[in-house]
Amino acid sequence: MEDVTNFEFDNLKLDLDEYQGTPEEIVTKKAKLAATHTDNPVLVEDVSLCFNAYKGLPGPYIKDFLKQLGTEGLYKMVSGFDDHTAYAQCIFAYCENKDSEPVLFVGKNEGKIVEPRGDTSFGWDPVFLPDGYEQTYAEMDKATKNSISHRSRSVAKLKEYLQTEE
Numbered sequence: 001m002e003d004v005t006n007f008e009f010d011n012l013k014l015d016l017d018e019y020q021g022t023p024e025e026i027v028t029k030k031a032k033l034a035a036t037h038t039d040n041p042v043l044v045e046d047v048s049l050c051f052n053a054y055k056g057l058p059g060p061y062i063k064d065f066l067k068q069l070g071t072e073g074l075y076k077m078v079s080g081f082d083d084h085t086a087y088a089q090c091i092f093a094y095c096e097n098k099d100s101e102p103v104l105f106v107g108k109n110e111g112k113i114v115e116p117r118g119d120t121s122f123g124w125d126p127v128f129l130p131d132g133y134e135q136t137y138a139e140m141d142k143a144t145k146n147s148i149s150h151r152s153r154s155v156a157k158l159k160e161y162l163q164t165e166e
């Protein structure tokens with residue numbers, strides 16, 4: 001490094017947080033971190049789109065994959081495999097305070113990755129075809145998507161938990 005700039009560099013042995021891992025690990029860390037910023041309970045969520053041919057990846061990294069590859073590229077990722085199955089997953093994490101363990105609410109929707117179809121305005125919706133439906137998330141009307149989505153399933157579990165906690 002000294003060769004390329006006039007700056008002096010030191011090596012510091014620091015272990016800085018870098019949120020990688022399973023969706024559960026990432027959302028747990030996110031909730032714990034959020035809880036250090038307030039005295040109130042916190043609620044965070046994280047969404048994954050998991051390809052079975054890739055053992056669950058891109059998973060929590062879907063945002064960057066989508067940004068770089070587009071929906072067409074996501075389809076290309078699976079097109080060389082026999083297995084096009086995937087699941088959309090939303091995890092809400094509720095953390096009472098900074099010293100308590102977050103409680104996770106996993107909402108999962110099984111389906112498969114297809115060539116992009118439908119309204120292109122939201123994310124990876126055009127490539128996700130939920131099991132039991134002929135329409136991708138992007139082709140469905142909002143009410144239908146919301147009634148079956150990964151997020152609504154997670155929220156339903158969260159709601160039940162919060163109601164029994166009251």
Ligand SMILES: O=c1[nH]c(=O)c2ncn([C@@H]3O[C@H](COP(=O)(O)OP(=O)(O)OP(=O)(O)O)[C@@H](O)[C@H]3O)c2[nH]1
Binds near residue numbers: 045062063124
């Ligand atoms: O087409 C979609 N249909 C959906 O139903 C859906 N639900 C979420 N997302 C997107 O998936 C990525 C990770 O979601 P996400 O909740 O983890 O957010 P994020 O990654 O922006 O925040 P953070 O994890 O950095 O805090 C983000 O790009 C969200 O926009 C969806 N895209």
Ligand SMILES: [Mg+2]
Binds near residue numbers: 047
């Ligand atoms: Mg995320």
